[in-house]
Amino acid sequence: MSPHTTNGVSINEDAENTYFQTNPSPKALTKHQALALEFIQYHLENAPDRRIVLVTSGGTTVPLENQTVRFIDNFSAGTRGATSAEYFLQEGYAVIFLHRQFSLLPYSRHYSHSTNCFLDFMEESEDGERVVVRKEYQEKMRRVLQQYQYAKNNRLLLLLPFTTVIEYMFELRSLATLMQPIGSRALFYLAAAVSDFFIPRDRMEEHKIQSREGRGGSGRQLVINLDPVPKFLSNLVHSWAPKGSMIVSFKLETDPSLLVSKAEQALDRYQHDLVIGNMLMTRKWEVVFISRDGGERWIRVPKTRRSKSFSGIEALVGKAERKPDSEPVDLEGG
Ligand code: PAZ
Numbered sequence: 001m002s003p004h005t006t007n008g009v010s011i012n013e014d015a016e017n018t019y020f021q022t023n024p025s026p027k028a029l030t031k032h033q034a035l036a037l038e039f040i041q042y043h044l045e046n047a048p049d050r051r052i053v054l055v056t057s058g059g060t061t062v063p064l065e066n067q068t069v070r071f072i073d074n075f076s077a078g079t080r081g082a083t084s085a086e087y088f089l090q091e092g093y094a095v096i097f098l099h100r101q102f103s104l105l106p107y108s109r110h111y112s113h114s115t116n117c118f119l120d121f122m123e124e125s126e127d128g129e130r131v132v133v134r135k136e137y138q139e140k141m142r143r144v145l146q147q148y149q150y151a152k153n154n155r156l157l158l159l160l161p162f163t164t165v166i167e168y169m170f171e172l173r174s175l176a177t178l179m180q181p182i183g184s185r186a187l188f189y190l191a192a193a194v195s196d197f198f199i200p201r202d203r204m205e206e207h208k209i210q211s212r213e214g215r216g217g218s219g220r221q222l223v224i225n226l227d228p229v230p231k232f233l234s235n236l237v238h239s240w241a242p243k244g245s246m247i248v249s250f251k252l253e254t255d256p257s258l259l260v261s262k263a264e265q266a267l268d269r270y271q272h273d274l275v276i277g278n279m280l281m282t283r284k285w286e287v288v289f290i291s292r293d294g295g296e297r298w299i300r301v302p303k304t305r306r307s308k309s310f311s312g313i314e315a316l317v318g319k320a321e322r323k324p325d326s327e328p329v330d331l332e333g334g
Contacts, residue, residue, distance in 0.1 A: 057081020
């Protein structure tokens with residue numbers, strides 16, 4: 001089958017079919033489908049007006065061996081996705097959180113090992129009989145706990161993990177298809193950092209690659225030959241996602257001169273609703289919105305509000321200083 005066009009955009013069905021036919025579907029897919037179906041049906045029956053968002057978060061891995069010892073990874077910790085999920089919940093959405101296993105999660109991210117050891121938040125009570133939250137952390141922890149329990153008790157948050165880029169693609173396709181009945185109340189918020197390259201199953205080593213044997217190079221060099229991951233955003237927009245749903249993708253760059261043009265290109269190519277651009281070094285303080293109604297809109301967090309623990313999401317929900325059409329600020333001193 002050859003590529004066809006929808007709204008002038010080509011969808012490469014060959015690439016899609018080959019990818020899904022020649023790579024194994026994740027072991028957890030059937031279980032995840034059942035959980036997602038139940039979650040979606042619950043909200044359609046009990047709160048038909050509720051919006052449901054699929055948030056993708058964290059980085060995908062590219063395994064080098066089938067029995068994986070080594071893999072290629074990326075920097076993403078899942079901060080954007082986990083934080084955004086909290087804000088979606090606060091705004092009344094139900095959230096399907098498709099995340100890299102062991103990356104940051106909504107609510108528990110405030111007590112992640114990468115910022116603090118959770119034991120530092122605790123102490124023994126004066127009588128030595130109980131373990132309690134230290135006084136200075138109680139107010140914030142109570143607030144986070146209440147929000148977490150509200151989401152949990154009202155079945156508003158479904159956590160589904162992935163690890164590899166292949167798993168991610170299978171999960172994304174399957175969730176988008178299951179979300180069809182939600183129609184225009186569905187939102188896709190694609191904050192995961194998804195590898196552009198992978199090793200197809202039929203070229204992957206079964207066992208741990210041995211350092212003495214060498215692979216493809218001279219001597220003991222290991223030469224890795226990666227294929228491009230098919231551009232699935234076009235399949236998502238034109239085929240998997242419900243008609244009328246909103247699709248927001250992210251674009252990360254390290255070269256500032258490329259960010260806006262690449263984000264515009266993505267919007268033009270895939271014809272979805274919004275691309276949010278960010279630079280690796282400044283992603284917590286500034287983002288640029290590229291939307292089809294034209295123009296670029298920078299949203300920045302004022303220098304005075306930047307802190308180590310600041311997650312950056314305020315930049316996306318309107319609490320930040322807005323400076324439309326201005327140049328990126330120098331954050332080195334920030
Ligand atoms: O997970 P994190 O908060 O460390 O990073 C978030 C992000 C930079 C991965 C996300 O905002 C993003 O840009 N995702 C798309 C990356 C890409 O261009 O593939």
